[in-house]
Amino acid sequence: MPRKNTATQDKGAGRLRQPAEIQYREQLQALASVDDTDRPENWRLSPASVLTYILGGEKITTTVKGKKKTVEITRKFYGDRSIVERAIVTLASDRALLLVGEPGTGKSWLSEHLAAAISGDSTLTIQGTAGTTEEHLKYSWNVARVIAEGPTADNLIPAPTMIAMQQGRLLRFEESTRCVPDVQDALVSVLSDKAIAIPELPDANMVWAKPGFNIIATANSRDQGVNELSAALKRRFNYIHIPVVADAKTEVQIVKQRATELLQRYALPTKVPPPVIELITTVFREIREGKSKEGVSLKQPSTTLSTAEAIGVTIESALRASYFGGDTVAGEDIARNIVGSIVKEDLNDLAALKEYAKLIAQKRAANNKVWNSFYQGVQQVIRQ
Ligand SMILES: Nc1ncnc2c1ncn2[C@@H]1O[C@H](COP(=O)(O)OP(=O)(O)O)[C@@H](O)[C@H]1O
Ligand SMILES: [Mg+2]
Missing domain, CATH: 3.40.50.300 (P-loop containing nucleotide triphosphate hydrolases)
Incomplete structure (x- = not known):
C-alpha cells in the first residue's frame, strides 16, 4: 500500500x-x-x-x-x-x-x-x-x-x-x-x-x-x-x-540565528541580548578548545561542547528566565543550564567549569556586567 x-x-x-x-x-x-x-x-x-x-x-x-x-x-x-x-x-x-x-x-x-x-x-x-x-x-x-x-x-x-x-x-x-x-x-x-x-x-x-x-x-x-x-x-x-565551526564570529551568528528561529515557537516576552549569546558561545568554545582567548590553558571535560549545545543552552536560559526570572536572560539562568550541559555523566567535569569560572570568568567579571552576572551565577550553582 x-x-x-x-x-x-x-x-x-x-x-x-x-x-x-x-x-x-x-x-x-x-x-x-x-x-x-x-x-x-x-x-x-x-x-x-x-x-x-x-x-x-x-x-x-x-x-x-x-x-x-x-x-x-x-x-x-x-x-x-x-x-x-x-x-x-x-x-x-x-x-x-x-x-x-x-x-x-x-x-x-x-x-x-x-x-x-x-x-x-x-x-x-x-x-x-x-x-x-x-x-x-x-x-x-x-x-x-x-x-x-x-x-x-x-x-x-x-x-x-x-x-x-x-x-x-x-x-x-x-x-x-x-x-x-x-x-x-x-x-x-x-x-x-x-x-x-x-x-x-x-x-x-x-x-x-x-x-x-x-x-x-x-x-x-x-x-x-x-x-x-x-x-x-x-x-x-x-x-x-563536517568540521566544528572554525571561527568564533560565525559560531555566534549560528547560535543567534537558530536560537531566534527556535524561540519564536514559544512566543516568550523574554529577550536574549546579543552579549549573552556571545558569552554562551565563548564559554563553550574556550572550554571545548581547552584554551582561552588570552591563551590560558583550561581543563577539558569529557562531553562534547558543540554549537548545538550552545543553541540548547541559549533556549533553555531564555525559557528559565521567562518562567522564573525577569524580562532578560541573566547570568544565573545561563550558569544553571551550562552546568547541565557540561556535567553530564562525569561529576569530575564540574571541575572544568569551576576552573573556568576562577581563571577566566572572574577576571572578565571585573569590568563587564554580563560576565559578572555569569560568574556570580556559577558561584551560586557550585555552592549548592
Ligand atoms: N555549521 C552549522 N551551520 C548551521 N547550523 C548549525 C551548524 N552547526 C550546528 N548547527 C545547528 O546545530 C543544531 C544541531 O545540529 P545537528 O544537525 O543535529 O548536528 P549533528 O547531526 O551533526 O549531530 C542544528 O539546529 C543546527 O542548526
Ligand atoms: Mg545528527
Whole structure:
C-alpha cells in the first residue's frame, strides 16, 4: 500500500516542528520559479540553486498570484562552500554521500536541507540504531493480510528506502554506524544494484530505483568503532567531513540565528541580548578548545561542547528566565543550564567549569556586567 505522505500534504499547522520543505517552502518556490537551468533527472532544483538555498545570500523577485514579491534566501548551513558543492555533486553521481563529524556540527541539519531542496521531501528517513533491521530498511508485510491472502504487492509495506527508490528521491540515513553489520550489508545491495528484490512475490519481484534516488548518510566520528562501516560499504560512499565551526564570529551568528528561529515557537516576552549569546558561545568554545582567548590553558571535560549545545543552552536560559526570572536572560539562568550541559555523566567535569569560572570568568567579571552576572551565577550553582 503506498504510504500516505502527510508531511507534504498538509501545511504542517499545529506541529511542534515542521520539515524543512514546509518551513522554507516560500524560499524553495521562489528559487524554483527562476530556475531554468539543467538539472539531474527528478531533481526539484538545479545544483546551482540547491547551493544558493543552502548558503543563502540572494534576493529573488517572483510573481505570486499576480503580485510581485521579493523573497530573501537565508543562510541554512555555515561552512565551506566547497563542502556543500562536493555534497551536491556526490548526490548527482552514482555514489552515496556520508557526512561524518563530531556530534552537533550540523550534519543532520545539512542533510535535511539537501533532501528538501533536491527532492522536495526530507521525511524519507531511517534512524540508525542497534535495533534497526533489514525490514526497517527495505520492506515488511501486513501480516494479517498475508495470512488471509498470501503475499501480494498490496500487502507489502514499503520502508523509506523503497519509497525513495520508487519516487526517485533522496533517502536520509541517520547515524548509520549505529546499525549492526547485517543491516549495513543490506544497504550494499541497494547501492550497488539500485534495486530491491522481493523474493516472496510470485512475479514482478524487483523494485528498481528511479533516477534521482540516492542516499545521504550521517555518522558521528565519536561513535566510530561502534559498528564501523564495512569495506564494501565504504567504497560506495563519498566521505565528507563536517568540521566544528572554525571561527568564533560565525559560531555566534549560528547560535543567534537558530536560537531566534527556535524561540519564536514559544512566543516568550523574554529577550536574549546579543552579549549573552556571545558569552554562551565563548564559554563553550574556550572550554571545548581547552584554551582561552588570552591563551590560558583550561581543563577539558569529557562531553562534547558543540554549537548545538550552545543553541540548547541559549533556549533553555531564555525559557528559565521567562518562567522564573525577569524580562532578560541573566547570568544565573545561563550558569544553571551550562552546568547541565557540561556535567553530564562525569561529576569530575564540574571541575572544568569551576576552573573556568576562577581563571577566566572572574577576571572578565571585573569590568563587564554580563560576565559578572555569569560568574556570580556559577558561584551560586557550585555552592549548592
Ligand atoms: N555549521 C552549522 N551551520 C548551521 N547550523 C548549525 C551548524 N552547526 C550546528 N548547527 C545547528 O546545530 C543544531 C544541531 O545540529 P545537528 O544537525 O543535529 O548536528 P549533528 O547531526 O551533526 O549531530 C542544528 O539546529 C543546527 O542548526
Ligand atoms: Mg545528527
